[in-house]
Amino acid sequence: MDRSNPGPRIPKLGVVGGMSEAAGSITAMNVTRTTPPRPLDVAALFPELGPLARTAIRLHPRPGSPSPRDSSVGGPLLWPADEPWPYCDEAHGLYDSSTDEEYEGPNPMVPVAQLYVRDVPLLRPPVGADLLQVLWCPWEHEPDYKPPTVLVWRSAAEVTDVLAAPPESTEGEYEGYLPVPCMLAPEQITEYPNYLELSKELQQPLKDWSRWQAADAGVDSSYAPYPEAFYSSALSDAPGWKVGGWAPWGLTDPVARFCADCGAGMVPLxxxxxxxxxxxxxxxxxxxxxxxAESGNGGASSPPKVHISRTNNLQLYVCPESPDHPHTDLIQ
Structure with a gap:
């Protein structure tokens, strides 16, 4: 990369969109991945939670060789050759081996995910768009120590001359922000809110062991002192890469996110x-x-080799009122 001419720079907030609650049929693009049915029907056992069900699409990234025409994690983007590549303008402690000097940046963004609406129909793009591209700077920046992100919506049909090689980025503080290229196997599931996101009134039934027993739900008696833990681990929100659904919580208590432009409550993207x-x-x-999973291979649970603040999640949120409003993010 030519350090003296880093190219045009754009702000870290890009063009964004949201998602719809209904999703069509999904065909796996790589090897099929199938989540086992939940141990019990949440809405049947706790009808008060039924209205809170949300659709999510688990992406199941697995190492492969995606092309710019594929949905992927860490793969090449369908990026127009004549469009400036996004750079992060925040300060970096970078090292230039050619001059043996440190410098502050800017630093090229890194492809994180590329999602075609045909593969992830839960996405709700702006009019005329059918492709979402997510990039970030592979450095944790203060004050929240997370990577700045860019979201770009575009029409795939309008990209005829694809950028052959994006500018090369530094590794950042560690390789956990340079995803291994992965193909996807999107799978639609149903989720319920994280226990921490429920009101006190809705939490109470989940803590009532007698209610679980009366329903003959088959939950192991070891959960008797805290049956809500079974709900959290097996019935609420799925782990892993996903679009839509409910947010994971636990690093902090739930924090409502509001659109900086219109004040609307933001939703997980x-x-x-x-x-x-x-x-x-x-x-x-x-x-x-x-x-x-039973082999004891610790790396098997993270095929893209992405590690957010070592072991956490980065949650991206968008405004449901307008795809033109800026997105926000949160580490959990």
Missing amino acids: LTIASVEWDSGSKSWVPYEDRDL
């Missing part, structure tokens, strides 16, 4: 996850990955 499962969420492991 994309969850960028450090792991697709852990010891507390193995019921969400796809059938096709069960042997791998």
